[in-house]
Amino acid sequence: MISVTAETSTDISEIMPYLNSVMPKATYNEETTTLTFTEDRRVTTIYPSKIEMGKVKGILDAISVLIGLEI
Numbered sequence: 325m326i327s328v329t330a331e332t333s334t335d336i337s338e339i340m341p342y343l344n345s346v347m348p349k350a351t352y353n354e355e356t357t358t359l360t361f362t363e364d365r366r367v368t369t370i371y372p373s374k375i376e377m378g379k380v381k382g383i384l385d386a387i388s389v390l391i392g393l394e395i
Contacts, residue, residue, distance in 0.1 A: 325379045328386040337372035363389075 340359045344352035350361040359370040367378045368389060375393070380386045 325381065328377045328380050328383075330375045330377075330386075330390055332373050332375065335372045336370070340370065340372075343370070 337357050340352055340357065343359055344350050347359075347361055349363065350359050352359050357372050361368055365379050366381075366385070366389065369376045370393075375390065377386055377389060380389075
């Protein structure tokens with residue numbers, strides 16, 4: 325398992341409350357402006373300008389998560 329960090333091209337903090345409302349397993353922390361969810365043992369945290377994933381199976385796994393987020 326590996327960890328992956330992806331940078332966003334813009335600040336996405338404004339859409340985090342929306343993402344929280346459409347992602348049933350997500351937890352939004354307004355104080356730290358982070359959105360965290362776990363799927364298939366993979367922990368993903370979305371920050372205003374980056375996305376971090378832990379316990380990723382490989383690069384293709386990470387890419388599929390990022391594409392699925394459609395951010």
